[in-house]
Amino acid sequence: MIGSGIVKGMAQTAKNFAGTYIAPRKYLVTVEYPEERLPAKENARNFPFLVFDGDDPEAGLRCVACRICEKECPPQCIYIEKDKEKKPDYVGKMQFQPSVFDIDISVCMSCQICVEVCPFDAIRMDTEFELSNPDRFGGLLLDKRRLAKSNEYCAEIHPEETEQTEARRAEDVRKAVAKKQARQQAASSD
Amino acid sequence: MEVLLLSIKEQLVALFPAVLQPLAGHLLSITPVLGVFAGCFALTTVLERKALGRIQNRFGPNRVGPAGLLQPVADGLKMIFKEDIVPLKADRTVHFLAPVLLATTALLVFSVIPFGQAPDGRHLVPVDLEVGLIFFFAVGSLAELAVFMAGWSSRNKYAMLGAMRAIAQMISYEAPMLLSVLTVVLISGSLSLVDIVGTQAGGFWHWHVLTPWGAAAFLLFLTAALAESNRSPFDIPEAESEIIAGHMIEYSGFKYALFFLAEYLGLFAMTSLAVTLFLGGFHPPIPQLAFVPGPIWFFGKFVVIIAFFIWIRGTLPRLRMDQLLQLAWKFMLPMAVVLLIVAAAWHRISLTWGPVFGWLFCSPPVIMAYLMLGRGGAGKKGGPRVYRYVN
Numbered sequence: 001m002i003g004s005g006i007v008k009g010m011a012q013t014a015k016n017f018a019g020t021y022i023a024p025r026k027y028l029v030t031v032e033y034p035e036e037r038l039p040a041k042e043n044a045r046n047f048p049f050l051v052f053d054g055d056d057p058e059a060g061l062r063c064v065a066c067r068i069c070e071k072e073c074p075p076q077c078i079y080i081e082k083d084k085e086k087k088p089d090y091v092g093k094m095q096f097q098p099s100v101f102d103i104d105i106s107v108c109m110s111c112q113i114c115v116e117v118c119p120f121d122a123i124r125m126d127t128e129f130e131l132s133n134p135d136r137f138g139g140l141l142l143d144k145r146r147l148a149k150s151n152e153y154c155a156e157i158h159p160e161e162t163e164q165t166e167a168r169r170a171e172d173v174r175k176a177v178a179k180k181q182a183r184q185q186a187a188s189s190d
Numbered sequence: 191m192e193v194l195l196l197s198i199k200e201q202l203v204a205l206f207p208a209v210l211q212p213l214a215g216h217l218l219s220i221t222p223v224l225g226v227f228a229g230c231f232a233l234t235t236v237l238e239r240k241a242l243g244r245i246q247n248r249f250g251p252n253r254v255g256p257a258g259l260l261q262p263v264a265d266g267l268k269m270i271f272k273e274d275i276v277p278l279k280a281d282r283t284v285h286f287l288a289p290v291l292l293a294t295t296a297l298l299v300f301s302v303i304p305f306g307q308a309p310d311g312r313h314l315v316p317v318d319l320e321v322g323l324i325f326f327f328a329v330g331s332l333a334e335l336a337v338f339m340a341g342w343s344s345r346n347k348y349a350m351l352g353a354m355r356a357i358a359q360m361i362s363y364e365a366p367m368l369l370s371v372l373t374v375v376l377i378s379g380s381l382s383l384v385d386i387v388g389t390q391a392g393g394f395w396h397w398h399v400l401t402p403w404g405a406a407a408f409l410l411f412l413t414a415a416l417a418e419s420n421r422s423p424f425d426i427p428e429a430e431s432e433i434i435a436g437h438m439i440e441y442s443g444f445k446y447a448l449f450f451l452a453e454y455l456g457l458f459a460m461t462s463l464a465v466t467l468f469l470g471g472f473h474p475p476i477p478q479l480a481f482v483p484g485p486i487w488f489f490g491k492f493v494v495i496i497a498f499f500i501w502i503r504g505t506l507p508r509l510r511m512d513q514l515l516q517l518a519w520k521f522m523l524p525m526a527v528v529l530l531i532v533a534a535a536w537h538r539i540s541l542t543w544g545p546v547f548g549w550l551f552c553s554p555p556v557i558m559a560y561l562m563l564g565r566g567g568a569g570k571k572g573g574p575r576v577y578r579y580v581n
Contacts, residue, residue, distance in 0.1 A: 028247060
């Protein structure tokens with residue numbers, strides 16, 4: 001019958017309207033952003049940051065200034081200068097460290113290639129997105145100090161990925177210790 | 191309340207010299223109408239947006255003031271401080287006159303609507319015209335002229351298209367609207383809105399909407415009122431997704447606000463007329479409730495119809511031009527003619543045999559006409575439309 005579609009549609013909108021008052025959780029799907037936020041997702045990514053272990057961002061920085069990420073970066077937004085001094089890494093091997101590590105996030109295209117090529121798990125993708133800045137050059141060129149973030153923070157934003165990394169690193173340490181002991185035994189038996 | 195308002199007016203008028211008294215009286219009648227309906231406009235814009243939001247599962251405006259109720263203040267300030275741009279090739283005079291004329295006509299039509307009645311029989315009506323209904327439609331149809339002036343003077347293709355669509359739509363819907371109103375005139379035997387309201391006094395069973403012809407005429411009138419005030423689903427003259435804003439495209443700042451205001455005032459005028467003609471105007475639904483002032487009843491019914499309009503706007507998609515004209519000429523106009531005949535029969539039957547026989551004899555033809563005309567409007571095949579490539 002003519003008009004039945006109109007009645008059906010009106011019933012549907014009336015249901016929606018009343019539902020927003022009766023069952024707001026189901027019907028009002030808006031997340032009021034500055035006050036409310038959705039929980040972050042494991043695979044969310046925005047711009048890279050540098051991971052450090054322990055409390056000191058300078059001493060605990062995992063980066064060894066190997067410059068692989070700098071070479072791999074498609075838009076070439078990473079700039080690294082090697083320091084002259086060395087420091088021991090997590091397995092006790094002496095490694096270089098960067099004296100300068102800059103990422104221009106106005107150039108970065110968030111491709112995650114730097115994370116994938118890094119053999120030292122020193123770089124990870126951040127989920128921070130409220131980066132608006134009045135200084136469009138200096139404010140978006142992040143230096144080593146601003147890039148360094150703790151491993152705990154990394155575990156918070158990427159729990160699964162960090163778990164895998166930690167397991168691998170623990171395995172590396174175990175192997176290194178075993179190797180060292182084997183070498184010591186070989187030396188003492190000689 | 192009515193007595194209070196009328197006596198305040200009389201005392202204020204008495205302060206003026208005798209020569210100026212008629213003028214002062216009219217000005218004092220106009221002021222509350224202007225104030226109340228402008229306030230209604232501000233409130234309706236924000237409540238409409240909130241209701242539409244709820245219909246679409248979102249909050250709607252809730253940032254300015256408590257629960258977003260100060261939104262119209264922010265909108266108004268924005269509109270006033272915007273630059274007023276007139277196109278270089280536009281006809282400046284007509285371009286300026288169009289919003290003014292539209293707002294004027296939208297306000298003028300309120301002058302014949304009765305809002306209440308004092309116990310001594312005086313009505314709360316700006317002007318009690320003998321031919322109030324004719325005045326209403328004569329002035330109301332000037333809005334078409336204003337819309338066309340706006341479209342023509344802007345020198346813009348979209349404005350022109352919008353104006354042409356508006357003319358086609360408004361003229362098409364004016365015919366069924368007038369015919370559906372004529373049924374009421376036929377029954378109450380008067381063109382004066384005060385008299386028409388008077389015939390519906392004494393309880394809701396006297397309201398015209400509760401008769402077979404009245405109910406149908408009321409729905410026809412509401413549909414035509416939507417079309418006359420360019421509201422969804424009849425908003426093709428200003429269809430945002432097709433011709434941006436139609437005749438209002440070259441207007442900015444306060445002139446645009448005037449168009450907006452006039453559009454809503456036109457809707458309010460149509461709603462007021464619907465309340466007056468079909469819902470008993472300011473009369474309470476049962477006589478025992480007469481202690482509540484008339485304007486409160488009037489605005490109660492007014493708010494219900496406005497809410498219904500908002501509900502429709504949130505539900506129905508826009509009609510196509512041919513569907514629009516088909517609905518007006520193939521369905522509504524014949525329906526209104528049938529209703530006219532049915533109303534005449536009702537008048538005769540219910541006078542001689544009572545309203546029960548009236549219902550018995552008058553509802554079948556209305557339902558029959560609805561079903562048969564509805565089939566005609568559905569196209570040649572009569573069924574729902576089949577989309578070959580979609581299904």
